[in-house]
Amino acid sequence: MRRGISVSPGVAVGTAFCINEIFVNPATQHVGQADTSAELAKYEAACEQAKHELLTLESAINAQAGRDAAAIFAAQAAILRDAAFTNNVRTWIVEEQISAQAALQKLLELYRNVFSQVEDAYLKERLDDIRDVILRINSHLLERPEAAPEGLEGPLIVVADELLPSQVVSLGTMEVQGIVTQAGSQTSHAAIIARSRGIPAVSGVRDILRHVQTGDAIVVDGKEGRVLVKPDAETRAAYLKLEREFFDFKDQLVENRAQPATTGDGTPLELLANINSATDAEAAKAMGATGVGLFRTEYLYLMHPVVPAEEEQYEEYCNVIRSSPNHRVTIRTLDLGGDKTVPFVGRGHREANPFMGWRSIRLCFENPDFFTVQLRAILRSAAYARSLGGQVRLMFPMITALEEIHRVRRLVSGVKQKLTKDGKRFADVPIGLMVEVPAAAVSINSMLPQVDFVSIGSNDLVQYLMAADRDNPKVAHLCQPLAPAVLQVLTEVVRKCNAGGRTVTVCGEMAGQPRAFALLLGMGVRSFSMSPAFIPYIKECGRHLSIAEATKMLQHALTLHTTRKVAHYVTEQLKRLAPDFARLDF
Ligand code: PEP
Numbered sequence: 001m002r003r004g005i006s007v008s009p010g011v012a013v014g015t016a017f018c019i020n021e022i023f024v025n026p027a028t029q030h031v032g033q034a035d036t037s038a039e040l041a042k043y044e045a046a047c048e049q050a051k052h053e054l055l056t057l058e059s060a061i062n063a064q065a066g067r068d069a070a071a072i073f074a075a076q077a078a079i080l081r082d083a084a085f086t087n088n089v090r091t092w093i094v095e096e097q098i099s100a101q102a103a104l105q106k107l108l109e110l111y112r113n114v115f116s117q118v119e120d121a122y123l124k125e126r127l128d129d130i131r132d133v134i135l136r137i138n139s140h141l142l143e144r145p146e147a148a149p150e151g152l153e154g155p156l157i158v159v160a161d162e163l164l165p166s167q168v169v170s171l172g173t174m175e176v177q178g179i180v181t182q183a184g185s186q187t188s189h190a191a192i193i194a195r196s197r198g199i200p201a202v203s204g205v206r207d208i209l210r211h212v213q214t215g216d217a218i219v220v221d222g223k224e225g226r227v228l229v230k231p232d233a234e235t236r237a238a239y240l241k242l243e244r245e246f247f248d249f250k251d252q253l254v255e256n257r258a259q260p261a262t263t264g265d266g267t268p269l270e271l272l273a274n275i276n277s278a279t280d281a282e283a284a285k286a287m288g289a290t291g292v293g294l295f296r297t298e299y300l301y302l303m304h305p306v307v308p309a310e311e312e313q314y315e316e317y318c319n320v321i322r323s324s325p326n327h328r329v330t331i332r333t334l335d336l337g338g339d340k341t342v343p344f345v346g347r348g349h350r351e352a353n354p355f356m357g358w359r360s361i362r363l364c365f366e367n368p369d370f371f372t373v374q375l376r377a378i379l380r381s382a383a384y385a386r387s388l389g390g391q392v393r394l395m396f397p398m399i400t401a402l403e404e405i406h407r408v409r410r411l412v413s414g415v416k417q418k419l420t421k422d423g424k425r426f427a428d429v430p431i432g433l434m435v436e437v438p439a440a441a442v443s444i445n446s447m448l449p450q451v452d453f454v455s456i457g458s459n460d461l462v463q464y465l466m467a468a469d470r471d472n473p474k475v476a477h478l479c480q481p482l483a484p485a486v487l488q489v490l491t492e493v494v495r496k497c498n499a500g501g502r503t504v505t506v507c508g509e510m511a512g513q514p515r516a517f518a519l520l521l522g523m524g525v526r527s528f529s530m531s532p533a534f535i536p537y538i539k540e541c542g543r544h545l546s547i548a549e550a551t552k553m554l555q556h557a558l559t560l561h562t563t564r565k566v567a568h569y570v571t572e573q574l575k576r577l578a579p580d581f582a583r584l585d586f
């Protein structure tokens with residue numbers, strides 16, 4: 001058994017699928033002598049396709065974002081032209097009579113061994129390039145690249161060092177039942193996506209890839225943060241039972257989706273969804289959300305090698321609006337940087353502290369070309385939402401200083417003028433700020449008059465308040481929404497927003513965690529935005545609490561001076577008030 005951080009509750013029992021490696025079916029690993037030429041031909045064709053793909057990417061990105069941005073693909077194409085690199089594979093196919101895939105696997109292993117001796121960060125990144133090239137060739141050897149590797153049976157548990165958002169997107173078509181990562185934490189984007197799909201997940205499991213191979217039986221316990229590799233029959237049966245119970249519990253709660261969300265004493269609550277795509281918007285509807293409180297638009301960009309054009313963005317926003325509950329969508333402008341990078345911005349630009357650097361709104365201000373395109377597409381889609389009786393709200397991430405709100409307002413006015421001049425239909429939208437930076441939390445009073453609504457991005461706010469990287473398992477004990485300092489700051493922000501007459505939503509992951517939810521309720525938050533899968537739980541949890549109880553709970557929690565004491569206290573209270581919910585917290 002190995003331990004990590006629980007990032008998405010539930011239990012999954014299945015077969016490991018280690019990504020970032022090549023799966024070779026042992027039964028077809030060796031080919032007869034007669035088949036080596038066929039394998040060689042397959043390998044050559046796959047190399048050609050990979051080369052073609054890289055050159056296409058290079059020229060598209062060169063045209064759009066310049067040579068620096070395209071350099072990565074040029075470098076990878078050069079690796080592919082290197083005879084030493086490709087000859088190894090040819091030799092192994094012929095001499096060892098193994099399949100092209102088995103030879104590529106061997107090549108990957110060879111480079112991993114070489115690079116494992118290297119400390120230099122720059123050189124280590126070269127391994128990433130080599131690995132990308134090998135995996136790209138491999139993808140052309142697969143019959144159906146989007147399917148699970150042939151020969152793998154059972155529900156799949158994806159095991160990876162770290163899941164990049166773009167990789168999670170491409171896993172969409174597989175039947176993934178669980179996720180385990182070596183890196184990452186509760187608020188890393190892989191974790192957020194796992195939760196949005198209701199997939200049990202554990203992160204920060206050190207060295208798990210050394211202990212598990214594709215095809216191994218594996219159990220993920222997302223609640224306890226445990227991973228069991230090759231469990232014995234008895235353990236497996238016990239976990240299968242837990243898995244079934246968890247699904248039954250979930251199914252039972254989903255049946256409440258049509259009922260209005262209120263507290264036990266009848267105070268109405270707004271339960272909104274955090275989404276990344278139109279598919280998530282459908283899930284939000286199915287789970288009973290009444291709108292979308294956070295549409296993370298970067299996923300639209302992460303899937304594109306180049307900046308999506310205005311029309312394409314407009315279509316996608318309309319798509320999301322059409323699929324969303326009540327056609328109410330809060331669209332957040334591009335929040336790239338930190339752990340979310342795309343090929344066309346910031347390539348070659350390295351920072352020692354990406355989370356404190358040139359990310360999010362800061363990066364958008366310096367790229368007015370694509371920022372303006374996004375604002376145009378959003379304002380136009382707002383007219384579409386209105387025609388359906390819904391509403392688009394526009395929200396800006398990572399706001400740190402008042403000047404940034406002024407700047408955003410000027411940009412939006414400029415875009416409106418230009419749209420009018422171009423004869424394009426658009427609608428006015430409420431403008432909101434995300435409180436994610438302590439500076440914004442402290443000076444919220446000066447910002448309130450400039451915005452129509454506020455949304456607390458607690459994932460970032462907690463990491464910045466606690467100076468603890470949200471993706472670093474080593475400091476996960478500090479990056480906690482129940483930390484006394486966090487509770488104090490949140491209480492103040494919520495109080496000021498309510499006093500200033502601005503709606504405040506919490507859209508960080510804590511909104512979907514029963515203990516944090518109870519305390520937020522006590523602070524006066526009535527609007528919560530979370531992964532769709534959590535809406536039924538939080539709705540049910542709300543029914544077990546009254547405002548008076550939540551307020552009392554918060555008041556007592558504020559007198560406690562350690563995270564552990566707060567967590568313990570709220571757990572005990574919830575056990576008493578809403579016994580089933582203890583198992584859902586994470
Ligand atoms: C947050 O920081 O809480 C948030 C909702 O934004 P993201 O998780 O996308 O950074």
Ligand code: MG
Nearest residue numbers: 436457459460
């Ligand atoms: Mg954020």
